[in-house]
Amino acid sequence: AQSVAQPEDQVNVAEGNPLTVKCTYSVSGNPYLFWYVQYPNRGLQFLLKYITGDNLVKGSYGFEAEFNKSQTSFHLKKPSALVSDSALYFCAVRAMDSNYQLIWGAGTKLIIKP
Amino acid sequence: GAVVSQHPSRVICKSGTSVKIECRSLDFQATTMFWYRQFPKQSLMLMATSNEGSKATYEQGVEKDKFLINHASLTLSTLTVTSAHPEDSSFYICSAIKRGVQETQYFGPGTRLLVL
Numbered sequence: 001a002q003s004v005a006q007p008e009d010q011v012n013v014a015e016g017n018p019l020t021v022k023c024t025y026s027v028s029g030n031p032y033l034f035w036y037v038q039y040p041n042r043g044l045q046f047l048l049k050y051i052t053g054d055n056l057v058k059g060s061y062g063f064e065a066e067f068n069k070s071q072t073s074f075h076l077k078k079p080s081a082l083v084s085d086s087a088l089y090f091c092a093v094r095a096m097d098s099n100y101q102l103i104w105g106a107g108t109k110l111i112i113k114p
Numbered sequence: 115g116a117v118v119s120q121h122p123s124r125v126i127c128k129s130g131t132s133v134k135i136e137c138r139s140l141d142f143q144a145t146t147m148f149w150y151r152q153f154p155k156q157s158l159m160l161m162a163t164s165n166e167g168s169k170a171t172y173e174q175g176v177e178k179d180k181f182l183i184n185h186a187s188l189t190l191s192t193l194t195v196t197s198a199h200p201e202d203s204s205f206y207i208c209s210a211i212k213r214g215v216q217e218t219q220y221f222g223p224g225t226r227l228l229v230l
Contacts, residue, residue, distance in 0.1 A: 036221075043118075043207065043223035044158075090157060100146060100211050100219060104157040 002027040004093050006105035013081045013112050021076040021108045023091030031093040033074040034102065035065055038088040047089075050074060061085070081112045117141055118210050120222035127198055128230055135193045135225045137208030143188035144210035149181070152205040152224070164191040198229045 005024045013019045025031060035047040048059025055067045065076045074091060091105040117140040127133050137147055145166045150158040162183050163171040170183035182194040191210075195202050208222045 043120075044209075044221040046218070046220075100217070101148070101160060101163070102158075102219070106157045107155075 002093070002103050004091055004103050004105040006089075006091055006108045008108050009106075010109040010111065013110070015083050015112050015114050016080050019078050019081045019085070019110065019112070021089050021091075021110060022073070023075060023105055024071070024073045025091075025093045025103075026072060027093050027103065033065070033067060034092040034094070035059065035063070035074075035076050036090045036092065037061075038090065038107075040087075044090065047076070083112045083114050086110055086112045118208065118220045118222040120206075120208055120225050122225060123223065124226045124228075126228045126230065129199050130197055133195045133198055133227060135195070135206055135208075135227075137191045137193070137210070137222050139189045139210040139212070139220070142210075142212045144191075144212065145188060146211045147185060147191040148209045148211075148219075149183060149191070149193050150207040150209070152207060154205075158207060161193075166191075195227065198227070200229045203227055203229045 003026045007022055011021055033050040036044040037047050038044050047063050048057050048065055050057045050067045058064045063078050065074055067074050088107050088109050090107045092102040094102050119138045119140055121136045125133055147164040149161045151161050152158050160173050161176045164183050164185040166185045166188050172178045180196055185191040205224050205226050207224045209219050212218050
């Protein structure tokens with residue numbers, strides 16, 4: 001069965017420190033991998049995606065993610081967190097043979113404390 | 115960037131009434147749109163795939179007669195919650211696929227439905 005796991009319900013980081021939000025996946029074939037952010041009462045915003053190529057993907061707002069095929073992981077990272085990064089983050093994967101359907105993780109609430 | 119809108123953003127209705135939610139792609143044509151449902155503190159649950167000019171494809175466990183989807187044009191899909199009940203209260207999100215050299219899925223801001 002295809003699935004996405006975000007093992008942490010919540011991540012707390014002090015402002016200025018590096019942050020990591022974890023994501024692992026299990027899908028058939030080579031997946032397309034995505035990270036989205038959701039601010040309170042707002043829609044999902046695309047952060048970045050991995051399709052092929054360099055395992056380190058850079059995205060919006062200074063975020064990046066590293067694709068690790070052997071560990072089936074796609075962790076989201078940022079070198080220096082901002083209070084404004086506080087939001088709900090979702091990891092998603094799309095299998096190559098799907099009709100653009102995404103398999104979503106449960107989401108991780110990121111709290112950046114000043 | 116591409117924009118997807120939803121209307122209304124919030125709706126409160128009485129049990130037994132029907133509610134229509136619109137999803138529009140504002141600056142691109144979308145042959146495929148998706149409808150999701152999000153429960154508090156949970157991830158998105160795909161309800162159905164809306165295809166312009168044809169019947170929607172519903173996910174397992176989603177009642178097609180309860181959640182009517184119409185994708186009558188390349189920029190508009192509607193979700194009608196028929197005979198709404200309190201358990202239908204949720205956050206409904208649509209998305210639209212912008213096709214091209216790089217195909218991207220854009221999400222609407224969501225509609226908060228509260229059924230009393």
